[in-house]
């Protein structure tokens with residue numbers, strides 16, 4: 001049952017409190033209700049303005065109510081929203097080609113979220129091994145502090161006890177070490193794939209060492225396992241290159257994406273090199289909504305804007321500025337581009353205080369605060385953030 005104290009709900013209207021009791025409690029108590037957005041700002045139902053350094057949890061890369069996104073949505077909604085994967089889809093084909101060019105991989109499969117993309121990548125890795133006659137190669141290795149999603153497969157490679165509690169038995173064959181270096185020993189002849197994030201977002205915004213990531217890649221090659229880079233949070237320009245793996249020089253076999261790809265319209269994608277992609281033969285996997293014309297049209301608009309070199313340069317510049325500002329204000333600042341984290345004594349109360357002062361942030365764990373603004377954020381917004389945090 002939700003709390004109904006007016007201080008918790010910041011004076012939200014009684015009918016809203018009443019109706020919120022019909023929503024399941026997995027998100028806990030939510031004290032604010034947003035009504036509209038504009039650029040890097042959100043406005044709540046009482047008209048209060050917030051500087052948004054959450055971007056819907058690293059989703060709204062172009063901010064809120066971006067005119068080109070709105071125009072694309074309106075145009076595509078008036079043309080064709082959905083027709084299923086029974087038919088060719090020009091928007092889907094265009095996006096697949098573009099993502100292949102940008103990633104250096106060959107083919108795309110589209111779904112509707114990050115967890116679905118990782119779920120599909122787990123299936124793809126196992127099926128690839130199976131079709132090669134390597135039926136024992138079923139193990140999926142992930143890293144300590146990893147986060148790959150909430151469906152049973154993705155949850156099984158997300159080694160966080162609190163998220164897994166009560167859902168056992170999980171997917172068999174999922175394996176992780178307790179330390180990063182020990183991970184290398186877990187990748188062996190029975191490993192179908194190892195999943196990595198270049199910056200572990202939900203794990204506390206920790207950038208992994210380039211040497212470590214390269215060692216994982218080498219170990220995967222030696223063992224004949226696939227390297228899957230989860231770019232659900234880091235992809236679509238977040239770190240200042242279209243994909244974070246470019247910044248650290250990795251060569252993944254498979255990449256998963258979601259979040260920023262359609263600026264808030266649900267979408268997910270799996271990219272793979274030809275030989276691996278070919279394991280998804282007709283009927284072997286699917287999604288009713290996945291890759292529908294509406295999501296694909298918006299994603300094409302997002303990619304057209306974000307993949308421009310000047311846009312990515314902007315992300316790197318403002319990202320460096322944000323990182324420098326945060327370092328002057330707090331401890332253990334880590335991240336790449338516009339994906340930064342900072343250590344504070346109590347993340348939950350820090351985030352609540354920031355919201356009271358008009359800045360939206362997210363807590364990741366008990367002591368880490370995450371900064372993932374829309375990528376259109378400007379240095380003056382960083383100054384505004386810094387001024388408030390300094391208080």
Ligand SMILES: Cc1ncc(COP(=O)(O)O)c(C=O)c1O
Pocket residue numbers: 113114115116118147148149150197201202230231232233234258259
């Ligand atoms: C790296 C990573 N992978 C997967 C997911 C799951 O994505 P979704 O919530 O869209 O299922 C997330 C979500 O935070 C993520 O950060």
